[in-house]
Amino acid sequence: MHYTIYEGYDRPYIRPCPIKNKEDYVRDIITLERIMFEQDKTYSYNEFLHEWAQLLINAMHLFEAGYFDCAYYSLRQAIEMAVLILYLADLPDIDAKDKWQQWLGQKDFPTSNSMLNELKLKGKKFQEMHIAFPEFLAELRQLQRILNKLVHKQGFFYLYTIHGNSMIIPGKEQNHFILDFPEYLEKTIRIIAMVRIFIDPYPLLLAEHNIAKKSFCLTMPYPEEFIIKYLGDDFVERYKKTSLYQKYYNECINKQVVRVI
Numbered sequence: 001m002h003y004t005i006y007e008g009y010d011r012p013y014i015r016p017c018p019i020k021n022k023e024d025y026v027r028d029i030i031t032l033e034r035i036m037f038e039q040d041k042t043y044s045y046n047e048f049l050h051e052w053a054q055l056l057i058n059a060m061h062l063f064e065a066g067y068f069d070c071a072y073y074s075l076r077q078a079i080e081m082a083v084l085i086l087y088l089a090d091l092p093d094i095d096a097k098d099k100w101q102q103w104l105g106q107k108d109f110p111t112s113n114s115m116l117n118e119l120k121l122k123g124k125k126f127q128e129m130h131i132a133f134p135e136f137l138a139e140l141r142q143l144q145r146i147l148n149k150l151v152h153k154q155g156f157f158y159l160y161t162i163h164g165n166s167m168i169i170p171g172k173e174q175n176h177f178i179l180d181f182p183e184y185l186e187k188t189i190r191i192i193a194m195v196r197i198f199i200d201p202y203p204l205l206l207a208e209h210n211i212a213k214k215s216f217c218l219t220m221p222y223p224e225e226f227i228i229k230y231l232g233d234d235f236v237e238r239y240k241k242t243s244l245y246q247k248y249y250n251e252c253i254n255k256q257v258v259r260v261i
Helices: 022-034 043-065 068-090 093-104 112-122 126-132 134-151 171-179 181-199 224-230 233-239 243-253
Strands: none
Touching: 022 043, 022 181, 022 224, 043 068, 043 181, 068 093, 068 112, 068 134, 068 181, 112 126, 112 134, 126 134, 126 243, 134 181, 181 224
């Protein structure tokens, strides 16, 4: 078959786009993957942790290859995976067991928003977290709203056949989701970094010198530069005042050796 315009699979709409500072983002994603779960209840969720890291890497590969909508879909999947872990880890045990079976059996399962709303009522830790950090849900829902519009191609901006046409879409709007992909990648990493310490505080707790020097565990702390880039001093100061952090800190500081179990 002869294609007079597009010559088979050589479509004109896919435009590869390199990501600046790509290695920095790879390092940040590896940081997220190294903050393992080691407590008995959450240890089995490490496969999910590896999955969200893989989804973030996938997003970068897809974006650089020119498949920008698929890249943003992968960001959305990473967020959904993080919320799933938080949901299963923070529900009361009997509820978590039932939901785990539903998830394994591919039965009807709540959406991310439904999971978070349920955690506001039942979550052992999230009840405090969503009050202490109202920006978390605000940022998450704003990011989900943007990702959903792009993934579902709600507007000419998100069509491959239109996206590069400056006659239809002004240059600034035309390039927004191309030029600003790193911004949305960073927002996704920030959300996941917060979710991780809503489950347990070890990524920040192990950054405390007096805890780290007597700790025996595989989990790595968030590096200082990661904390500055994605969480910020104000967030960390507020987090350290939560009962979740204080409980773990007091337990660790009074032990000869800290063993995460």
